[in-house]
Structure formats: structure tokens, C-alpha cells
Amino acid sequence: MxxxxxxxxxxxxxxxxxxxxxxxxxxxxxxxxxxxxxxxxxxxxxxxxxxxxxxxxxxxxxxxxxxxxxxxxxxxxxxxxxxxxxxxxxxxxxxxxxGQLVLVARTPLDDPAEAMTGRTVALADPAVAPYGVAAVEVLQRIGATPGALVHGDSVGQVAALFTTGNAEMAFLAASQLPLLGDDIQAARFDGLYAPxxxxxxxxxxxxxxxxxxxxxxxxxxxxxxxxxxxxxxxxxx
Amino acid sequence: MTGVWPAVLISVNLALATTLILIVLSLPLAWWLATTRSPLRTVVEALTTLPLVLPPTVLGFYLLILFSPETALGAFWVRLTGETLAFSFTGLLLASCLYSLPFAVQPLQTAFASSGMGAMQAARSLGATRSDAFRSIALPLARRGLLSAAVLSFAHTLGEFGVVLMVGGNIPGRTRVISIEIFTAVETLDYRTAHMLSGGLLAFSFAVLLILYALNGRAARTLG
Missing domain, CATH: 3.40.190.10 (Periplasmic binding protein-like II)
Known part of the structure; x- marks a missing residue:
């Protein structure tokens, strides 16, 4: 025992x-x-x-x-x-x-600034997420005027806001692209944001x-x- | 200091609007639940209690899908207003109404069930119409339940976090409520703001519950 x-x-x-x-x-x-x-x-x-x-x-x-x-x-x-x-x-x-920042959408992105005009764009909260900081920098540099900017807690939540269709466009990490499936347009902004x-x-x-x-x-x-x-x-x- | 006021304002607006809508919806629903003999009763009762046991993430996930412009409701809303339900005050209001529903229905249902039936029948037999009897007998007798329902709906909506985080989009001045503001403040190690809002919410919630229980205690004594 x-x-x-x-x-x-x-x-x-x-x-x-x-x-x-x-x-x-x-x-x-x-x-x-x-x-x-x-x-x-x-x-x-x-x-x-x-x-x-x-x-x-x-x-x-x-x-x-x-x-x-x-x-x-x-x-x-x-x-x-x-x-x-x-x-x-x-x-x-x-x-x-x-990190590589990308903008994703289901519609053409030849001119990202124009494509964002009046649309709902999701990005990670710049207060806590570096990809959000980079996204804000890009928005300013290219002079985009989205209809609404919505914040996700991290790029993970931003991806969910985009894939459920609630946000029309989203700033994500390039590494997330495979998760989004086909028919996704992506634009890169090399040199437009601090590395x-x-x-x-x-x-x-x-x-x-x-x-x-x-x-x-x-x-x-x-x-x-x-x-x-x-x-x-x-x-x- | 000015930084926290937009969040406080949105939270209070949201809680007030939710409470109003919920009381209007819950009065007939609770009355029906308290008085009906329909076999549907248990099903409806279980449905209205669901938000109490489900994690907010379940509600948030389904709402996110429901609000999407690809669904009928989402598309209808975009056509109507030009904006999506997600990330809007209306979307938060809808979410809050679902989320706080049991807190409005249950106190009313209990109040209707425990009072009023005998007096209602007496009034009816003396010739009062149904709605007349409801207004002058059942409703006053259930006023403790009404008070509890209103206060709990308000306080519970003020404390909402998970659902808002998932469908709100955390937009300053539009959907960033107190609880999200606290979350962000803690994440950015801004403990001054976190203390201010958390302390305020704690004191407010305690005061509200204290007043509610004090009033209920007095009402119980006067009603015997």
C-alpha cells in the first residue's frame, strides 16, 4: 500500500x-x-x-x-x-x-488611396500594435481618406473583421495572407512606413x-x- | 482628463437606450411568461436566459457574422443607412439588448408571478378591462421588479466588454465604451486612466446596487 x-x-x-x-x-x-x-x-x-x-x-x-x-x-x-x-x-x-505590411480587399487595389475612399478600413489599434502604427503612417503618406477607420485589438482580430465582411479592407501582416483564402487583392507599401x-x-x-x-x-x-x-x-x- | 469623457458618454448613452428598449420589450414578454399556460413557455424562457450563460464571445461571433453586409440583415442596414451595423452605435445597442435581456425579463417575470394575479382577477370581476387592470393593479404591484429590471439592465450594459470588443471596432468617440477604454489603458500601462475609470465604475455600481436594495427593502416593508 x-x-x-x-x-x-x-x-x-x-x-x-x-x-x-x-x-x-x-x-x-x-x-x-x-x-x-x-x-x-x-x-x-x-x-x-x-x-x-x-x-x-x-x-x-x-x-x-x-x-x-x-x-x-x-x-x-x-x-x-x-x-x-x-x-x-x-x-x-x-x-x-x-514585418511586411499589406492592405487587403476583395476589390481591385491598383490605386490603394483611391480604393480606400469612403470605405471601411480596419487596422490594428496603433496604441498597442506596431502594425497599426505602420498603417497610420501609410494612410498619411498616401493621403487616403477612408469612410471609417476601425480598430482591432491586434492584426488577428483585424483579420476576423475583414474575413467576416464587416470591414471592406484591412491592414494586415503579409504572413496572414495565406489564411484569407483566394480572391484577395493585396497591396504593399515598401518604403512608405518605418521598417x-x-x-x-x-x-x-x-x-x-x-x-x-x-x-x-x-x-x-x-x-x-x-x-x-x-x-x-x-x-x- | 478630457480623454475619458467620450467613452463615459457613449457608455451612459448605450446603457440608457438599452434599458429603455429592454423595459418596453420585457414588460409584455415577462407578463406573458408569468401568466401563460402555453407549452412554448419553457422554450421562450430558456431562450431569454441564454445570454446569461453563454460566453460573450459566442454572442460576439454570431453578431459579427449576422452584421456582415453579406447577410440579409447586414445588407439591409447598409442600404438603409450607408454604414455597417458592426462598428456603429446601433450595432452596439442591438448587441447590448440581447446581452442584457435576461436581466430585464427575470425580475419582471418574478414580480408578475408573485403578485397581481389574484388582485387582477378581482379587478376584472368588478368590470375593469384587461389593460385597465394591468395598468392600475399588476404594474404598480410589480414596481419593485420594474426597478430591479431597469437598474440591472443599465448596470449590466455599462459593464459589457467582450461583445463590444468583438463587434464595436474600438472607435474613439463612437464605439469605445468605458470597459474598452480601461482595457486599452491597462495595455498601454496608463494606470492613471485605468484607475480613474475603474474606480468610478466600482463606486457607481456599488452606489446603484445599494440604492436598489435599500428601496426594495422599504417597498417590501410597506407592501407587507
């Missing part, structure tokens, strides 16, 4: 120690599908587990500032990772991707976690770079 109890106890501890072989990664919404691909490849190669939590960069940043249990943070900008570094919360920082430099941070909580460090280093490797480029991002040289 006591022996059986001991075995159960041992099994429980084994289960717990197995659970320690994982890292929790906070991912900006634009990078979620790409991060899923990367995590699956990493898991297959190492047998470790990567848990992904996603949201707008601003929301995740606020959660980390309040002690959220994340080991790695894949932001959609460089400003918030830099702020974490300044606050002593970052053990390492690197640029893992260069979306997406930085990754190995957080203080993840310093002791071999899986977290392993995944963080894996991001900078050639295999990851290829997947990131294939998903529609630029990769730092």
Missing part, C-alpha cells in the same frame, strides 16, 4: 519534471502562425515543448511588466523589447524578422530554462530564417 503510494508520488514528480522541459513563449499576433510552424519544427527536433501565448505586442508587454510567466517574448516592434532590456528584464535580445523591426527577448524568467534559450537561439539559425522568410517576412542579414 505504502509502496503503491510511493510509486504514484514518484510518477507525479516524474510528470512534473517532464513539464519543466518546456518554455512559454509570448507571440505578437502577426507572427502566431509562423511561430506555430517554428515551434512544431523545434519540438520535432528536440522533443521539448513550446507553449505559445498570443496577443497584441502592447498587451503582452503589459502582461510581462506585471510578471506574466513567459520565458521568451516575440514582439512586433523593437521599442518594447528595448524597454524590457532597460528595465533589466531581458537576458538577450535579437531581431528575428522584418517593422520585430525583436525577440529572452526574458529574465527564461534565463535558467534550457528550452527557452534553445528556442531563442534556434530563431537566429538558418532553418528558422528560411521558414520566417517563407512566411512572408524579411530576415535580418
Amino acid at each position: 505504502i509502496r503503491a503510494g510511493f510509486l504514484i508520488l514518484a510518477a507525479t514528480f516524474a510528470a512534473f519534471s517532464a513539464r519543466a522541459e518546456e518554455a512559454t513563449v509570448a507571440v505578437a499576433a502577426n507572427f502566431l502562425t509562423t511561430a506555430e510552424t517554428l515551434a512544431a519544427a523545434y519540438e520535432a527536433a528536440t522533443g521539448d515543448r513550446i507553449v505559445l501565448a498570443h496577443g497584441s505586442t502592447g498587451r503582452l508587454y503589459a502582461q510581462i511588466a506585471n510578471g506574466a510567466p513567459f520565458d521568451v517574448f516575440l514582439a512586433a516592434d523593437a521599442a518594447r523589447p528595448a524597454a524590457l532590456e532597460e528595465a533589466g528584464r531581458s537576458a538577450a535580445r535579437q531581431t528575428y524578422a522584418l 517593422i523591426v520585430q525583436d525577440a527577448v529572452l526574458l529574465d524568467r527564461g534565463t535558467e530554462n534550457a528550452v527557452a534559450r534553445g528556442f531563442f537561439d534556434y530563431l537566429a539559425g538558418p532553418a528558422a530564417a528560411e521558414m520566417i522568410r517563407a512566411a512572408g517576412y524579411g530576415v535580418p542579414e
Whole structure:
């Protein structure tokens, strides 16, 4: 009886120690599908587990500032990772991707500014989402006058507003295009917005976690770079 | 300071309009539920209680699909007003009415069921018409229920978050209500604004419930 109890106890501890072989990664919404691909490849190669939590960069940043249990943070900008570094919360920082902004619609987009006139255009909330900041910059540069601008919490929600047909056009990350299906027109605005430099941070909580460090280093490797480029991002040289 | 007032104004407008509409709709519905012997009663009762148990995301998801200009309702609305139901005050109003429906119907139904029937029949036998008896007997007897329904609808709409986040489009001055403003303030670490709005909402909600229970207690004593 006591022996059986001991075995159960041992099994429980084994289960717990197995659970320690994982890292929790906070991912900006634009990078979620790409991060899923990367995590699956990493898991297959190492047998470790990567848990992904996603949201707008601003929301995740606020959660980390309040002690959220994340080991790695894949932001959609460089400003918030830099702020974490300044606050002593970052053990390492690197640029893992260069974001590409796209405007999508179901109607022709040869002249984006004209196409947006009087239409409902969705973008990520610039207060918390770097892709929203870039979208606002583009709107100003090309002098577009949409009928209404609506904010999603992140590019993920913006995609939902667009695919359900509630928003006629939307500013998204190029990596989201495959999710939208066929018959979608997309316009790019290279050079019309400040580069979306997406930085990754190995957080203080993840310093002791071999899986977290392993995944963080894996991001900078050639295999990851290829997947990131294939998903529609630029990769730092 | 000026930054938070548009959100407060929208929230209060939304809550007031929702409460008015819900009271008008709920009075006949609650009366019917309290008095009918129709076999449909249980079905309607279950339907009106649904928003109470469903996560706001379910309501938000279906509304987003319903509001789309590709559906009959969405297309009709765009033809009528030139704007989509999603991202508009009207859309939020519709969502709030669904979301807060049980909070208006249930207190009224309970009030109608527990009072009025005997007195109504007495009034009818003395020659009062049906609507006359309803207005002068049932309604006054159910005034506690009416007060509860109004206050709970108002407060519940003020506290709405998930549905508005999904169908509102978070537009400052149009659909950005208090709860969304708090969400954004917390996300941008603007705790001053978050404290101001959260504290205000907390104090207001407590005061409203305190007054409601105080009035109900007194009404219970005077009615015996």
C-alpha cells in the first residue's frame, strides 16, 4: 500500500519534471502562425515543448511588466523589447524578422488611396500594435481618406473583421495572407512606413530554462530564417 | 482628463437606450411568461436566459457574422443607412439588448408571478378591462421588479466588454465604451486612466446596487 503510494508520488514528480522541459513563449499576433510552424519544427527536433501565448505586442508587454510567466517574448516592434532590456528584464535580445505590411480587399487595389475612399478600413489599434502604427503612417503618406477607420485589438482580430465582411479592407501582416483564402487583392507599401523591426527577448524568467534559450537561439539559425522568410517576412542579414 | 469623457458618454448613452428598449420589450414578454399556460413557455424562457450563460464571445461571433453586409440583415442596414451595423452605435445597442435581456425579463417575470394575479382577477370581476387592470393593479404591484429590471439592465450594459470588443471596432468617440477604454489603458500601462475609470465604475455600481436594495427593502416593508 505504502509502496503503491510511493510509486504514484514518484510518477507525479516524474510528470512534473517532464513539464519543466518546456518554455512559454509570448507571440505578437502577426507572427502566431509562423511561430506555430517554428515551434512544431523545434519540438520535432528536440522533443521539448513550446507553449505559445498570443496577443497584441502592447498587451503582452503589459502582461510581462506585471510578471506574466513567459520565458521568451516575440514582439512586433523593437521599442518594447528595448524597454524590457532597460528595465533589466531581458537576458538577450535579437531581431528575428522584418514585418511586411499589406492592405487587403476583395476589390481591385491598383490605386490603394483611391480604393480606400469612403470605405471601411480596419487596422490594428496603433496604441498597442506596431502594425497599426505602420498603417497610420501609410494612410498619411498616401493621403487616403477612408469612410471609417476601425480598430482591432491586434492584426488577428483585424483579420476576423475583414474575413467576416464587416470591414471592406484591412491592414494586415503579409504572413496572414495565406489564411484569407483566394480572391484577395493585396497591396504593399515598401518604403512608405518605418521598417517593422520585430525583436525577440529572452526574458529574465527564461534565463535558467534550457528550452527557452534553445528556442531563442534556434530563431537566429538558418532553418528558422528560411521558414520566417517563407512566411512572408524579411530576415535580418 | 478630457480623454475619458467620450467613452463615459457613449457608455451612459448605450446603457440608457438599452434599458429603455429592454423595459418596453420585457414588460409584455415577462407578463406573458408569468401568466401563460402555453407549452412554448419553457422554450421562450430558456431562450431569454441564454445570454446569461453563454460566453460573450459566442454572442460576439454570431453578431459579427449576422452584421456582415453579406447577410440579409447586414445588407439591409447598409442600404438603409450607408454604414455597417458592426462598428456603429446601433450595432452596439442591438448587441447590448440581447446581452442584457435576461436581466430585464427575470425580475419582471418574478414580480408578475408573485403578485397581481389574484388582485387582477378581482379587478376584472368588478368590470375593469384587461389593460385597465394591468395598468392600475399588476404594474404598480410589480414596481419593485420594474426597478430591479431597469437598474440591472443599465448596470449590466455599462459593464459589457467582450461583445463590444468583438463587434464595436474600438472607435474613439463612437464605439469605445468605458470597459474598452480601461482595457486599452491597462495595455498601454496608463494606470492613471485605468484607475480613474475603474474606480468610478466600482463606486457607481456599488452606489446603484445599494440604492436598489435599500428601496426594495422599504417597498417590501410597506407592501407587507
